[in-house]
Amino acid sequence: xxxxxxxxxxxxxxxxxxxxxxxxxxxxxxxxxxxxxxxxxxxxxxxxxxxxxxxxxxxxxxxxxxxxxxxxxxxxxxxxxxxxxxxxxxxxxxxxxxxxxxxxxxxxxxxxxxxxxxxxxxxxxxxxxxxxxxxxxxxxxxxxxxxxxxxxxxxxxxx
Amino acid sequence: xxxxxxxxxxxxxxxxxxxxxxxxxxxxxxxxxxxxxxxxxxxxxxxxxxxxxxxxxxxxxxxxxxxxxxxxxxxxxxxxxxxxxxxxxxxxxxxxxxxxxxxxxxxxx
Numbered sequence: 001x002x003x004x005x006x007x008x009x010x011x012x013x014x015x016x017x018x019x020x021x022x023x024x025x026x027x028x029x030x031x032x033x034x035x036x037x038x039x040x041x042x043x044x045x046x047x048x049x050x051x052x053x054x055x056x057x058x059x060x061x062x063x064x065x066x067x068x069x070x071x072x073x074x075x076x077x078x079x080x081x082x083x084x085x086x087x088x089x090x091x092x093x094x095x096x097x098x099x100x101x102x103x104x105x106x107x108x109x110x111x112x113x114x115x116x117x118x119x120x121x122x123x124x125x126x127x128x129x130x131x132x133x134x135x136x137x138x139x140x141x142x143x144x145x146x147x148x149x150x151x152x153x154x155x156x157x158x159x
Numbered sequence: 160x161x162x163x164x165x166x167x168x169x170x171x172x173x174x175x176x177x178x179x180x181x182x183x184x185x186x187x188x189x190x191x192x193x194x195x196x197x198x199x200x201x202x203x204x205x206x207x208x209x210x211x212x213x214x215x216x217x218x219x220x221x222x223x224x225x226x227x228x229x230x231x232x233x234x235x236x237x238x239x240x241x242x243x244x245x246x247x248x249x250x251x252x253x254x255x256x257x258x259x260x261x262x263x264x265x266x267x268x
Binding site for chain 1: 245248249252253254255256258259260261262263264
């Protein structure tokens with residue numbers, strides 16, 4: 001797939017994980033395992049509907065106190081290549097039904113590596129609110145350039 | 160990190176002007192004296208100072224006077240407010256990856 005990386009809206013996380021690829025795959029595709037790492041403690045996650053097949057739902061709820069659960073994510077798996085790659089988006093609900101609003105598409109890739117798994121998460125955002133805000137204020141190319149340059153500055157270690 | 164809408168409006172307004180954006184880009188290279196900053200711009204110093212004041216008011220830069228020289232410096236924490244949503248997402252995904260890693264490696268330790 002020919003896909004570009006947009007530094008203003010995308011992020012990519014790469015990590016070598018010292019565990020077999022099957023273990024990482026199971027953690028991503030088995031809802032009982034997925035629930036155990038998806039949100040930070042003390043919050044708790046519940047995979048309400050979760051089926052890692054194309055068109056399968058990825059619906060989670062979150063609880064800050066372990067008692068009352070609130071909707072967290074309502075997404076749909078698009079591509080599921082066992083042990084290798086999965087893509088999901090909240091632009092669609094389970095069964096490929098269009099969602100009223102959307103924020104992300106994420107691609108998770110697992111590669112066999114010496115002694116473990118090379119893990120990559122590529123996350124693309126719609127950033128609609130920010131984009132609309134810019135259009136409203138009449139921003140053009142200058143905005144992106146400045147923020148791009150300044151982001152580099154800000155991300156550099158500062159004293 | 161959450162910024163109030165009013166503060167964000169102020170930041171966006173400060174950034175909406177090409178002169179002010181040029182000043183910020185210049186400051187990306189490091190703290191600079193006002194006189195030095197003003198040189199490339201074809202405008203009277205009082206007009207230029209208004210831009211500096213607008214930037215300072217928005218929190219995007221801070222200035223300090225030493226003797227007769229006023230030096231401008233970028234304020235990274237304010238840019239973090241603008242830059243915040245993507246960085247916030249990065250933190251979320253880094254955290255997820257940390258927890259996933261801990262989850263799948265816990266049995267082997």
